[in-house]
Amino acid sequence: MGARRLAIVTGTSSGIGEKIAEQLLQRGWEVVGIARRDGKIGAPGYAHHSMDLGNVDGLAASLETQLASRVRDPGLTRIALVNNAAEVALLGQVDQLKPAGMLEAYAINTVAPVVLMGWVLRTAAPRVPVRIVNVSSGAALEPFPGLGAYGATKAALRLAGMVLAAELDMRGGSGAPRDATIWSYEPGVVATPMQDAVRGATADTVPIVQVFHDLAAHGQLRPADAPATEIVSYLEADGHPRFSEQRFLLS
Numbered sequence: 001m002g003a004r005r006l007a008i009v010t011g012t013s014s015g016i017g018e019k020i021a022e023q024l025l026q027r028g029w030e031v032v033g034i035a036r037r038d039g040k041i042g043a044p045g046y047a048h049h050s051m052d053l054g055n056v057d058g059l060a061a062s063l064e065t066q067l068a069s070r071v072r073d074p075g076l077t078r079i080a081l082v083n084n085a086a087e088v089a090l091l092g093q094v095d096q097l098k099p100a101g102m103l104e105a106y107a108i109n110t111v112a113p114v115v116l117m118g119w120v121l122r123t124a125a126p127r128v129p130v131r132i133v134n135v136s137s138g139a140a141l142e143p144f145p146g147l148g149a150y151g152a153t154k155a156a157l158r159l160a161g162m163v164l165a166a167e168l169d170m171r172g173g174s175g176a177p178r179d180a181t182i183w184s185y186e187p188g189v190v191a192t193p194m195q196d197a198v199r200g201a202t203a204d205t206v207p208i209v210q211v212f213h214d215l216a217a218h219g220q221l222r223p224a225d226a227p228a229t230e231i232v233s234y235l236e237a238d239g240h241p242r243f244s245e246q247r248f249l250l251s
Contacts (some may be wrong), residue, residue, distance in 0.1 A: 002175045005029045005078040006070060006166070007235065008120065010053065011035040011085030015129055015192035016135065019228035021046060025118050029230065032067060035085065053085055053112035054104050063119050071123045079128055080235040081120045083113035084135045086150075088194045091201050094148040109153035114160050121180060130180040134161050135227075137194075138186055138248065147198075147204030158184045158245070165243030181240040187227035188248035190217050 007024050011017035012033030018041065025043045032047050033039050039048035054061065071079060081099065087108040090101040093120055107135045117132055138144070139151030140158050161182040168180055189212075200214050206212075215221060228244050234240070 003077040004073075004074070004075050005080070005204045006032070006033065006073070006076050007082065008067070008071075008116070009080075010017045010031045010034045010040065010116070011081040012039050012048070015084075015194065016187060016190060016224045016227050016231075017082070017084040019224045020084065020231055023228050023232045026078075027236070029080075032070065044102075046105075054087070054107045056092055056107045056111045056115060059112060059115050060119060061114070061251055063123075072125070074125070076125075078129055078131070078235075079120060079124045079130045080133070081114060082133045082135070082231060082235075084133075085112075086135070086154075088197055090149045090151050091146055091148060091198065092137075092205050093147070093207070096205075097149055102121065105149050105153050106151075106156070109150070110160070113157050117161070117164060117182075122152070126178055130178075130184045131240075132161070132180070133231050133234060134158065134182065134184050135231075136186045136245070141247075142168075145208050146201065162243050169242055178219040179238075180242075182241070182243050183234050183240065184245035185227070185231060185234070186246055186248040188222050189220060189228060190224055191216075192222040192224055195221065204225065224237060 007029050009017050009021050009031060012021045013035040021041055024031050025045050030045050032049060034049050034051050036052050051062055063145050090105045095231050106119060113134060134157050136158055137154045139147045140154035144151060161184050165182050168178060198206060201209050203209050
């Protein structure tokens with residue numbers, strides 16, 4: 001039997017996550033998809049787990065019950081985690097945001113990915129290379145009016161990945177360094193249901209909404225296959241820095 005590689009991908013019911021799963025399967029990976037909605041992928045090698053990533057109190061227990069045996073499989077030669085799922089429903093100017101909505105956005109966009117990163121690293125055998133991709137956004141570094149809550153959750157995840165990388169480096173100073181790397185990846189403006197949601201907002205909610213309408217009208221949305229290909233290439237490669245990131249700038 002050849003090399004066996006396992007990827008855990010969140011948000012596989014549509015968009016970038018679905019394309020990542022499809023491309024990994026085509027390249028011989030085993031894929032576990034996590035999403036609130038049922039998955040449409042029926043290919044061999046794919047297992048779908050319906051989980052609400054907003055239920056962070058029960059997330060670790062669900063992972064242990066449903067996925068631990070797969071991640072601990074001694075036959076694995078590589079493990080990948082792609083934190084792709086995100087909640088963008090909380091749109092609005094900062095002084096209009098509701099606390100309950102902010103807590104839900106942080107749970108899905110920040111807390112759940114951090115829980116997943118820690119759980120995978122604790123559960124996977126130390127000898128197995130681990131590749132982690134945190135799908136980020138330009139809103140994590142730039143102040144886009146109306147996207148304050150979403151941008152803040154992505155900024156927090158970006159920093160959490162950087163801190164985790166620094167912690168792994170410190171642990172490696174006392175022994176053989178673990179082959180685990182983190183990539184904060186901005187996919188750019190992609191034709192996904194998330195973009196549909198933003199364009200559906202009013203100017204009172206998202207003052208720059210016309211920018212998103214213009215991007216779509218001028219054909220500047222990337223197909224979901226494009227970022228999926230870049231992410232899959234990262235997952236399969238070696239020699240990455242402990243932490244790295246890709247910014248996406250519109251030409």
